[in-house]
Amino acid sequence: MRIETKKSQSRNKKRTLLAFSAALFNLVQKQSFEKVTVNQIREIADYPRSTFYNYFEDKFDLLDYCWSVLLDQINVPNTDSINNQTAITVYFDREYDLIKDNMDTFEKILRNNPSNFLSASLNNYIVSGGGKMFEHIFTDETDMPKELLLNHCFATITIVLDWIFIKHHDLSKEQAHVYLANLYGI
């Protein structure tokens, strides 16, 4: 990302970012991410190529921004009141619901992206950036490093979601909770 998104983001910048991310979301429902070109993105977004490179390093950079847009729907900060035990299921449920609510879109994307590149990229984005919101939850009752526990927690969530939605094993949320508990050893 070549332009800071947080600070004094004018309406224009927001609109531009939205246009590019929407264009990519649009394209990966029709073809594989590998085949998507910057020219296609800029055509759908209806901005010049220069503007694309003004905002993003390349299409991978835009993809990361897309993940941040997607996960902004999840990372609502009301996790102060929950404890360690339920944190994993709370976050799991949010991701589960987000996917369920956009099942048609996800289906199209997965159909056109049979290699696991996209889900691996999302997974990586979640694990490497996701620690921030839960770091106050894992208390010091064990001598394991907090960051390690967090990574393992997120990885476990991702594995169950992958099993359900990518590998297509239809599990109810309750069954999924049992799986989660077994894996996580709660």
Added chain:
Amino acid sequence: MRIETKKSQSRNKKRTLLAFSAALFNLVQKQSFEKVTVNQIREIADYPRSTFYNYFEDKFDLLDYCWSVLLDQINVPNTDSINNQTAITVYFDREYDLIKDNMDTFEKILRNNPSNFLSASLNNYIVSGGGKMFEHIFTDETDMPKELLLNHCFATITIVLDWIFIKHHDLSKEQAHVYLANLYGI
């Protein structure tokens, strides 16, 4: 991979594959994988570009082949005699030793590839292809799907290795086993 590696691999083919994979291993010790071009690879390997595209789809394809070369050093098939409990530590130890034995090379690669793309790619390669060698180990004592258990097992191993070697927390193998056991709930 555009050429089948298993069947009747002539000496020439082996030499060509080796030259390309060695060239890439060489290059990522000097610069980031993102910046590596096919032209650089073919120059170091001293083969024409056509030959590269004869063997590989693109540099990502070659990278996957490099992972297979690297992991061939690990996947020696003597895992029949071990049980579920020790399988995770056996595989962990092999990866741990492989990294330790090639620490100087890994250091250089990591220094030039600060984004986690390379390790994410390797992790993904291990998880998506690694199930085969251990599938006879996880017996049916639990009603969890075998594939899910395997994914979780490999993910846990990877997280601890990542913590030690990528995040640079110096742990002895014995300490690492304790961490593994805590996370995995053995």
Added chain:
DNA sequence: ATAAAAGTTAGACATCTGTCCAAGAATTAG
């Protein structure tokens, strides 16, 4: 209202990508 600062855009550029084909080399079979 005006000037300075900041952001946007068009086009040119060198380089890279992946595909194709036809000539040449090497391997295999009869």
Added chain:
DNA sequence: CTAATTCTTGGACAGATGTCTAACTTTTAT
């Protein structure tokens, strides 16, 4: 040994990439 088959290679190609610059527009501050 020769012919058939397969593999390797060089060169050409259209399109994509990412950088740069200079003009242009918008925003901000005075």
